Amino acid sequence: MKIFKYLLYLLFVLLIGACDDDDEKKPEPEIPPVEDMSGYAKGADVSWLTEMEAAGILFYDTAGTQIECMTLLKSMGMNSIRLRVWVNPVTGWCNKSDLLVKAKRANDLGMRLLIDFHYSDVWADPGTQTKPVEWQELSFDDLCLAVADHTTDILTSLKDWEITPEWIQVGNETGNGMLWEEGRASDNMAQYATLNNCGYDAAKAIFPEVKVIVHLQEGNENGMYRWMFDGLKNNGGKWDVIGMSLYPEVDNWQSLNNDLISNVDDMINRYDCEVMICEVGMDWSEEDACYEFLSDLINRTKDNESCLGIFYWEPQAYGSWKAYSKGAFNSEGKPTKALNAFSAE
Template sequence: MRFPAITKARVALLMSTLALVAVPLALSVPAEARPAPASGLRNGGFEEAVATSPVPGWQVAATGANVSLVADARSGRNALKVSFTADGTATVSQVLSRQKASAYDVQVWTRSNGLDGGSVALGGTEWRRTGIPTGAGWTPVTVRGVPTAGGQIEVRFELTGSAGQEVLFDDTALTTGKVVDDFLAGGDLTQLNYIESLGGVFRDETGAVRDPVELMAENGVTLARLRLYNDTGPENHRIGYPDSYLEDGFQDPEDILNLARRARDAGMEIQLTFHYSDYWSNGEIQDIPLEWRYVNDLPYDQAVAELERLVHEYTSDFLDRMVAQGTPPAYVALGNETAGGLLLPYGGSWQEGGSLDVMADFLTAGANAVHETLPDAKVILHLDAAGDQGKYEWWFGEIEKRNVPYDVIGSSYYPFWTQKDVATVAPFFTWAHERFGKPIMIMETGFNWHPVTHDGVEGQLHDNYRYGEDPISQRDFMRELIAAVKALPAGTVLGDIYWDPIFLGVPGAGWQVGAPNPISNTTLFDFDGVALPVFQAYRENAGSLR
């Protein structure tokens, strides 16, 4: 999230069959992370071939597609190939009975020239899915943590395609694992009421007008990020910039409570972010809220102590309001992209007048408030620049020294801002998880689906690094990213939150009052508010009841 820094200088559905994108072989699950194979899966390597069955051990149902074993394998002699000759569907499945009561994982290697939709599914007490990526190389596709149902577990490949599309499968392995939460596919809904107030209308892929929260939930978005400012409006402007402020009445406590109810009613979990500010906060800007600035008249030690008290009190009070209306957040982030600290200058991590000790005290006050009010909620500390190992080693190392009680590492990943592709950033998440012993939540991901905004000008993201700038590239990037992080060792990445899915280019909408909208070309809806093909990537990863 970089709204106040948009100049170039600063750059220096459900069961419909499902799909994803290529992850290099280097992203496969390390050998030490693989449990022992479970017994019973027949012909997982597709080496067994008999004339009486196209794929021995597997059930096949297909229309408009040929299903066969071919000598184009990742290992051994054969691989399973599904080739579409027309618009159609194909399902290849195997049910295993009399399995011991356990959670199971499945991993299969795939190679595809691109499908309309495709998933690897694992069914026990529930169905979980991971989309099949597109790419010239063999890619691991992994589904984790599905318990057996009555001793049964089912492995299934769910495919849709059109003429010329094909996919290969090889080296399918069903293993005993552990019960883990399903992957969280999220979106930031903070500015939704603002956009709708200005006339923003959202439509599904057929053009029908829909409630966007319900539409996103139906298409596999399971987590709503809501970012809270203490107050907004002209009086609460950025310090030193009286013309820089957020629209009054939006993104403030009452607005966020309303959005939380909408998210809950759609069945989403909630990730709440406290900005502890009245204005955009990120690695460079962390203004103290207007109502708290009386601390500047106190002696330094008293000011720090008072801010610590305010953080704890404000956090507890708002969480109490969330609980009271039945919308307790599952995840709570203390600040937004806080590499530079928070509540500057006192809590600055490197600036003059700042102190890492004070920053840690502020974060500890917030974390204690979360854990006291919502013992099951997870506290997130969030930085920008996914892939910057030096930054994370420094900042989280300092947090570690000061024993700040947090639960999850939050990380922003944009191909443009990081100049890194998925293959480069995925191992970074493994490193961070192993180094600090915390899971990762990708707090922000953004991608251009068009080279320019609705105004015909270059937006905040000047490119997508090595990826294209079109709707299909956006879909395939999300397929690639989700597949890659799901293939990492269990518990490494909890989920990914898209930013900003709903910030349409409607008249009057800007990143601050009077400013343009520089991200209308990075949403999950097109310039007319119609759902983009990227929703296919979310559907492909959606779980369901069995």
């Protein structure tokens, strides 16, 4: 098993190296020392990273020196990495093998890990919670078993690689449940709670100390959060942490931050649990406003022991990558001012 793991990792590294047209040998980046990573999490979801590297995309520090992306983010004050995993994606990216490669890199840097289960072959979000192709015709009981088996398989592989995630997300932005139609919460909250618990129990069986997150979109919408977590609670749903997303614009970030902070306080008091801000982002060109947005959010949550941290979603995306404009790197592949918020005291 160990030989297989190392061969897999070596093969992936060689594949990435083959995509680099520059024959000149580049210096190895200096890896920051492993530090005490307890306390407030400051991190990024970089799930696109290996795909970007395979496409020949490079990353640079503010001085213009090429550097490995996770190492760069750590040098800017981040201590955590979030990674999504799909069941059987057509392209292969974000499958188990790809996840393991990225998780090992983060783990070797001493960074904390959040694993984000989408329970889909593609994106799972508020408008799309599509069952994996291989699960389409399953009965509800077998669907529950598939959730448990998939969760167990991924986490067992991480454990075999001696990688221990600190947080596990069962579903992504599940404001109306997951694995539709069976798990659509507005139609059958009890079935969604059951599916959620299958992921929760499987995670705890592999990593008993892990904190399991139920993650919803629009962290400023208190009514939706009360509806969802009242529904889960009333149907025996399990969670340790409530996860939130927030994607404001330049002209409304102050009001959305205020609403999110109120929602954070309400969730902590109402359900006696912790909260994580799992996704944030703003257009890369608005770096000054994004810096203010992030600084305000971090400063208002970092001293609250029940608010565990904040993750920027795919900050390393730049240029025309996937037509995504809410990264935090400029067109030259350098981090914008926005990310300075993660290193500020």
